[in-house]
Amino acid sequence: MSSVVIGNHILGRLREIGVDTIFGVPGDFNMPLLDLIEDNPKLTFCGNSNELNASYAADGYARIRGAGAIVTTFGVGELSAINGVAGSFSETSPVIHIVGSPRSAHHKETPLLHHTLGDGDFDVFHRMASLVTVASVSLTLDNAISEIDRVIETAFIQKRPGYISIPVDLIKETVQVSSMIHPLQILPARNTQRTQLLVLKQILKLIQSAQRPVIVVDGCVLRHQLQTEAVDFIHHTGFPTFSAPMGKGIVDASFSNYRGIYCGKLSLKGVAEEMEKSDLLIELGSIKSDFNTGSFSYGLENVKTISLHSSCTIIDHAQFPGVGMHELLPLLTAVLPVTKSQLELPSRIKPAPIDDSSVEITHDYFWNKVHQYILPNSVIVSETGTSGFGIFNMESTLGASYIGQILWCSIGYSVGAALGAALADRKRKVYLFVGDGSFQLTAQEISVFIRKGLTPVIFLLNNDGYLTEKMINGPYRDYNNLPMWEYSKSLTYFGGNLEINKSNGKSPSIIGLEVQVNTRSEFEKTMVQVNQEPNKIHFLEVVMPQFDAPQVLSILAADLK
Structure with a gap:
């Protein structure tokens, strides 16, 4: 048997997923956790001006580090942050939202306590949070260790926010654990091997028969930290490669086969014309939102499409669940023909030269x-x-x-x-x-x-x-x-x-x-x-x-x- 302080277990798990700075605002129900953060030499607490700003900061941090975290207080603090957390859910950014809540006894007795709605419902904010997170929990002494791990693992794997509400009296409470604490299980599940083999064969067949294949890289490649795998595939194929706005920066503009941003009718004219001559579209991590597609104006309705996503692959209209791009993309790169595409590409389209007739900053x-x-x-x-x-x-x-x-x-x-x-x-x-x-x-x-x-x-x-x-x-x-x-x-x-x-x-x-x-x-x-x-x-x-x-x-x- 061994023991662990619940608050320290949360912080240790955050360190495991790469977090060293935690954002938030002090409140009477979360300050014992802030003590633990401030006393931990491997962690920094960044106090923000308000909880909404803290949630934005945690999201920006997650875009660079792979995960972020925010600490708020019960009710007033967490509701101030929920807009930012919802944004992290919408844009697939794994932010762990930790809420210090009233004492365990108060959850049972439901007194007329500050920061509540005055109706005795102490779980209402947890229920709200559950709608904009992929995993949530209100901790008890009995479930704390296993539920902390479940929420953080799920959020990290699915690249969406997680929510942990911890009563203030449990933050420094010590619990016994029956065995060694094992590392988090944060790797995505293996693909279904039989289906993956079928998918590989179909993709190769389509690539071999295509005359003008193109690649579009998009935001989910960034969220799932697959930039290296995507760039390897793009480099190996030599296919003309475009980026959707949410995928900007994945491919270096100096790549000989990089062709610019494609966003339907919002694209530069020459870019759209070049893109729409293709006969095979290979999408990597696409996000088909309105602004990311030029108000859904992709002009590729009749083009054969291969879409690689985090949890499935779509070939034309056939969907293959359980075949995600984490495993599929490197395999696909490995089995492609050694010879790169020999398509002759014209000079990349760029914005028109600056109009020098004005001194104004247009x-x-x-x-x-x-x-x-x-x-x-x-x-x-x-x-x-x-x-x-x-x-x-x-x-x-x-x-x-x-x-x-x-x-x-x-x-x-x-x-x-x-x-x-x-x-x-x-x-x-x-x-x-x-x-x-x-x-x-x-x-x-x-x-x-x-x-x-x-x-x-x-x-x-x-x-x-x-x-x-x-x-x-x-x-x-x-x-x-x-x-x-x-x-x-x-x-x-x-x-x-x-x-x-x-x-x-x-x-x-x-x-x-x-x-x-x-x-x-x-x-x-x-x-x-x-x-x-x-x-x-x-x-x-x-x-x-x-x-x-x-x-x-x-x-x-x-x-x-």
Whole structure:
């Protein structure tokens, strides 16, 4: 027999899945767990400005590290976070949500306790959470160890959030375990071998008979951390390869067979024309959401299709459950013919050259220019709205990872997500692109960037209001307007230059540029200086024409009216 403290068991399991930073907000029901986190030399607690921001940060962290975690308090805290957790469910990001709840006795006696609805139902929030998680539990002394493992294993394998509610009196409670604690079982199940062999044969037959096969890589490759396997397959085949918006960054733009972003009618004209000449479409981890497919405008209805997913394979209209791409994709690469495709590919289609007739910072100029200043191996975080769509056809940076919410589309997500990504890997430069409207929802996390000594480059795109909404409805309606802020003073306002924040051995960020840029020459001069000071946090307010938008967004907005 051996013993373990329940709270420490949770933390140990989080370490097993790669988590070393946990996000959240203190509350009276979770603080004993925060004690354990703060006393653990292998873990860091990142206190956030609110629980919603913490959930965004945990999601951004998970996009880089493979999993994330957030700690909130019962009721008020967890409901504040549930929008972000739902976004992680929608976009398949494994975030473990740990909730400190009232004492075990209170769950039985149901007194009129703070943070409850006052109706005696202490399980209501757990039931809410169960709808946006793949596994959830309200722990008891008897089930704690096995249920913690079940929730974390399920969430990690299925790449969706998990929920663990733990009564405050159980956090430091010691329980006996009958044997050694074994490692988590977090590998996906083996494929059904007989079916897999049949699938391999059918795929090879289709590939051998195709004259113009193409590959589209998509977001589930990223979520299931299969980038290496996907790139090996793409390199081995030599087939023309496109990326869906949610799969941006999987394939390096320098690959000879990389052809650009395909998003139906939102694609660059030449890209769409090239894609739609194919006679076999091989999809890797596709996510057929509206914004990821150009409002479902893929022009490939009559093309033979092979779709590899995490839990099944689809060949035309035949579905093969239990044959997931984790195992199938490397096998397929191994049995392909040694000779690469000999298709002659023209020069890759790129956005039209920058219009030099203006000094204004238009979207056409900005997204064709800014990539020149982004460092290799960086993390690029974009917000729902103009930046999210502007990033579609921006030239990819070598080794960069791209983070955005193309399916859930919760505005304000990017600020918290960039914080999480920056803490997930401090060696990588983070570039955050956020609009003025979205920034006003989650601006408080700038103070956490500074407190944690992080060095992102933050681009605040200021077009004076909710431009995406204006393009859909009510361009001159007051509900689409915002109070103007002095955005370029954000680092100062959030305490970046206060001596009290630099005392007591703290190591906050070194404040770099806080500037408003109005012209192209100002922007370019500023970016040169930004790259000369990589160890500082920089904030650029980029002023743009009020109704100027990326072409992708203009096309999409017309559909949404």
